[in-house]
Amino acid sequence: MERTQDIIPLPKPAGPSAPPETPAPPALRNAFEVANLDVWYGQKHAVQGITLNVPERTITAIIGPSGCGKSTFLRCLNRMHELVPRSRMTGSILFFGEDLYAAQIDPAVIRRRIGMVFQKSNPFPTMSIAENVTVGLRLNGIRNRAFLRDRMEQSLRMAALWDEVKDDLGKPGVSLSGGQQQRLCIARAIATQPEVLLMDEPASALDPIATMKVEELIHQLSRDYTIVIVTHNMQQASRVSDKTAFLYLGRLVEFNDTDQLFTRPREKQTEDYISGRFG
Amino acid sequence: MTSAANNHGLRKALSGCISVFTFICACLVVAPLGLVFIHLLRMGASSVNVDFFTHLPAGPGEPGGGMANAIAGTLVLLGLACAIGVPTGVLGGVYLSEFGSQRVNWTIRFLCDILNGVPSIIWGIVINGLIVIPLKSYSAYAGGLALGCLMIPLVMRTTEEVLVLVPQGYREAALALGIARWKTTIHIVMKTAARGIITGILLALARVAGETAPLLFTALGNSFWNHNLREPIAALPLQIFQYAISPYENWHRQAWAGALVLVAFIFTLNISVRFLTRGKPVRV
Numbered sequence: 355m356e357r358t359q360d361i362i363p364l365p366k367p368a369g370p371s372a373p374p375e376t377p378a379p380p381a382l383r384n385a386f387e388v389a390n391l392d393v394w395y396g397q398k399h400a401v402q403g404i405t406l407n408v409p410e411r412t413i414t415a416i417i418g419p420s421g422c423g424k425s426t427f428l429r430c431l432n433r434m435h436e437l438v439p440r441s442r443m444t445g446s447i448l449f450f451g452e453d454l455y456a457a458q459i460d461p462a463v464i465r466r467r468i469g470m471v472f473q474k475s476n477p478f479p480t481m482s483i484a485e486n487v488t489v490g491l492r493l494n495g496i497r498n499r500a501f502l503r504d505r506m507e508q509s510l511r512m513a514a515l516w517d518e519v520k521d522d523l524g525k526p527g528v529s530l531s532g533g534q535q536q537r538l539c540i541a542r543a544i545a546t547q548p549e550v551l552l553m554d555e556p557a558s559a560l561d562p563i564a565t566m567k568v569e570e571l572i573h574q575l576s577r578d579y580t581i582v583i584v585t586h587n588m589q590q591a592s593r594v595s596d597k598t599a600f601l602y603l604g605r606l607v608e609f610n611d612t613d614q615l616f617t618r619p620r621e622k623q624t625e626d627y628i629s630g631r632f633g
Numbered sequence: 634m635t636s637a638a639n640n641h642g643l644r645k646a647l648s649g650c651i652s653v654f655t656f657i658c659a660c661l662v663v664a665p666l667g668l669v670f671i672h673l674l675r676m677g678a679s680s681v682n683v684d685f686f687t688h689l690p691a692g693p694g695e696p697g698g699g700m701a702n703a704i705a706g707t708l709v710l711l712g713l714a715c716a717i718g719v720p721t722g723v724l725g726g727v728y729l730s731e732f733g734s735q736r737v738n739w740t741i742r743f744l745c746d747i748l749n750g751v752p753s754i755i756w757g758i759v760i761n762g763l764i765v766i767p768l769k770s771y772s773a774y775a776g777g778l779a780l781g782c783l784m785i786p787l788v789m790r791t792t793e794e795v796l797v798l799v800p801q802g803y804r805e806a807a808l809a810l811g812i813a814r815w816k817t818t819i820h821i822v823m824k825t826a827a828r829g830i831i832t833g834i835l836l837a838l839a840r841v842a843g844e845t846a847p848l849l850f851t852a853l854g855n856s857f858w859n860h861n862l863r864e865p866i867a868a869l870p871l872q873i874f875q876y877a878i879s880p881y882e883n884w885h886r887q888a889w890a891g892a893l894v895l896v897a898f899i900f901t902l903n904i905s906v907r908f909l910t911r912g913k914p915v916r917v
Contacts, residue, residue: 434809439735466811476802480824490810493820539806546810 382409383450385550385580386431391445393426395438400426402604403445408597410450410549413572413581415595415612417588419627423604424584428552431582432468433461450549466494469543473555475535477527477542483519486527486538490546505545513541514571533564540571544579551575553583557590569594588628592616600624673896677889685890690856690872693881700891702858706773706867707842707895709859710852713777714841718784719834725785726792726830731818742793748786756782757847765851773859773866776852780844784837791833795826832906839902843895845870869895 386408393401401423408414416424429435430447433454447454454464477486485492487506496502506523510516515537519530527538536556543551553572557565572581572594585591591598592612599609600623608615608624619625684699691698725745729738760779765771799822807817823830848854853865854875869891876888 432809434805437805437808462808462811462813464811465809470809472802472806472809474802476800476806478803478806478821478825480821480827489807489820490812493807493810493812493816542806542810 382411384408385410385450387448389446391427391430391447392443393430393435394442396440400604404606406599406606406609408580408582410580411576412596413576413583413594415591415598416582416584416601417586417591417598418601420586422601424601425554427601428554428582428584431552432465432470434470436461466546467548468550468552469546469548471540471543471551471553471556473558475532475539477535477538479526479528481527482524483527483530483538484523487541487545490542509541509545512544512575513537514567515541533560533567536560536564536568537571544575550580550582553581555584555586558586600627602627670896673889673893677893680886680890681893689858690887693879693884696883698887700869700872700887702855703867703869703872703891704894706855706859707869709773709866710776710780710868711838711842713773714780714784715838717778717781718788718837722785722788723792723830725789726796727818727823729789729793730796731822745786745789753783753844754846757850760847761850770863771851771853771865773852773862776848776866776868779847779851780841783841783844783847787837787840788833791836792830795829795833796822799825828909832909835902835906839899842899842902843870845874
């Protein structure tokens with residue numbers, strides 16, 4: 355599916371939009387370049403010295419046992435961790451070469467370019483299905499009804515939800531089943547056409563069939579989006595991702611292509627974790 | 634074995650007695666409401682007629698007359714009170730729930746609870762000193778301000794309580810969409826809790842609608858229509874008070890009727906709260 359022209363005027367780095375059939379495709383740029391990232395919540399040192407690059411148009415999985423800092427790391431990528439009182443961060447994160455934490459950057463503007471899907475589906479209870487999808491556009495000043503209508507349908511189609519809800523668009527978003535609600539949240543996140551999607555255990559509260567649908571969807575979306583997905587499910591990481599980072603106790607243990615990491619881990623800790631010896 | 638059985642019988646009997654006793658206590662709690670209502674109906678219903686809602690008070694000894702000016706006055710005063718109490722209270726509640734640091738909030742909450750406990754007559758005296766004396770006139774504004782000040786802590790605390798109940802996930806979802814903080818607060822958080830906020834406002838209104846003491850020193854009362862909010866204005870509770878302490882029989886009957894109308898009005902406010910929160914906890 356083609357991404358339509360962006361209607362929100364966002365400062366975007368001028369980049370080559372990869373032509374479809376080039377003999378030697380241009381090397382992928384890095385969506386994120388994270389260097390020496392440390393995060394504290396009060397006294398707790400949640401993320402310790404993480405350095406890694408997330409290439410664009412790939413799916414990067416972050417795995418690790420509970421409390422290893424993977425959600426915190428993800429939340430640093432769209433500055434959501436700042437909402438936690440007494441959180442503190444050092445190090446640098448570049449987003450397509452641009453300093454995410456520069457003084458003149460407005461977190462709200464940056465978050466329009468970096469969408470997020472949460473573990474617990476959270477459609478707004480006061481809004482219908484259609485309103486839920488377009489809320490990010492409407493509250494950022496877009497009023498053109500025809501445009502909103504088109505973008506809503508397009509987003510719901512991309513989220514593989516359109517056929518299930520097209521006759522019930524006026525019903526409350528919370529009337530859907532759990533799996534549908536999560537796909538609605540994904541539709542809501544992609545309706546603003548961000549460049550990156552961050553997903554924080556998007557399928558962990560879903561049944562196997564809904565999980566499969568969401569995974570298929572992630573796979574579809576990876577053609578257009580850079581996706582960073584946090585998961586505690588190693589099978590999921592190996593199924594959906596191109597690259598995998600293994601975090602343990604706040605540190606990055608290993609970061610490699612997914613098939614490499616799962617078949618020939620370089621680190622003993624990684625091997626122990628993926629073979630189920632701890633975590 | 635027998636003693637155990639005896640014990641069991643005794644315990645059962647005791648349990649039954651206590652159940653009956655608590656039931657009687659519960660009845661005693663509700664009984665005054667019924668008694669008040671029945672008594673008001675008996676004493677006041679005969680005087681509640683069309684004239685009561687459309688006519689000015691009659692003089693002592695004259696037949697007929699009504700409390701149209703007092704009913705209108707109470708509505709005007711409640712409107713003024715809302716104009717002062719609702720924005721201040723709601724925004725204060727938003728601050729406590731969405732912004733403010735922990736320590737500041739603790740202090741504000743504490744002071745707010747003290748304010749809630751301040752006797753309403755104190756508000757009357759304070760507003761009298763601040764507004765009535767410098768401006769050399771009792772006024773509807775002063776009365777509205779006194780009632781508004783009474784409403785502020787009530788509205789503020791209920792607003793805070795219902796906003797805190799809005800799950801954090803909604804705020805995060807909105808912020809992650811790049812929606813500004815203030816828009817998130819208004820369009821997502823407050824909208825989600827709108828029912829609860831309105832409930833809080835109505836309860837505060839019902840609470841101040843019957844206040845007499847703060848109006849004695851501010852609105853004063855008025856036997857005629859008020860055409861200027863900078864002048865004294867009539868109010869139902871004031872009119873009831875004035876008529877009830879008078880020596881005239883027909884004024885007593887009017888006071889009963891006024892009391893009945895006031896109670897019915899507050900009753901209606903409470904019913905609408907029930908209606909708003911029907912089948913749900915106060916949130917959402």
